[in-house]
Amino acid sequence: MRSAIVTRPIDTAALLGEVAAPANGATVLFTGAVRELSDGRAVSGIDYDAYETMAAEELARIVSETAQRYDTEHVVAEHRIGSLQLGEISVAIAVGHRHRGPAFDAARHVIEEIKLRLPIWKQELFTDGTRAWVDARATAHANVDEQLP
């Protein structure tokens, strides 16, 4: 079990190596990357801000809970922060397990909990030179909705 908030590129091969074990019949690697379109707008990159100490503690809790729930100690997760370009990996999760079902489920569980709980924020940089926090933009949408008849 291991987790980390990092500022360097994520080495997915290293993560796979960490969860390798003779008992594991299945290994799942999930990666999340900076996507070229956000709500139809062209994105050139994302700046990730974080409450780094709390994010590190919370990610460690998520990995530990997942390992217990799915009965494997082979769970590793890294989330990158700072400035990322299009296509770069922002988050990677590797799970090794005796069987494929729980390996997939555990990896899915980690990413869903990350989305809900990690104190990390993304500011999308658009190709037209503008930028927007994802949370701020969600609020703007909510306000527009409130003005609807």
Place this chain on the structure above:
Amino acid sequence: MTIRVLLFASWADALGARSVDLELDDDATAADVLSALDARSGAQLPRPALAVNRCIVPSHARIARGDEVAIIPPVAGG
């Protein structure tokens, strides 16, 4: 008491700083911190939660001198 509040993302941008110092009553709660910050921000910002010593707390939670207090805007990791 003086409490330093850590700011992130849209809140850090709106207040132009990574932290602010607030003067609060000794029996202040998380709700008091949020209303003191609301008064300062001016801009319309996403409703945040409050973390005390790196855990999210309910609005009635007491703040004590020396606590690590932080504004947690709606998270967007991954």
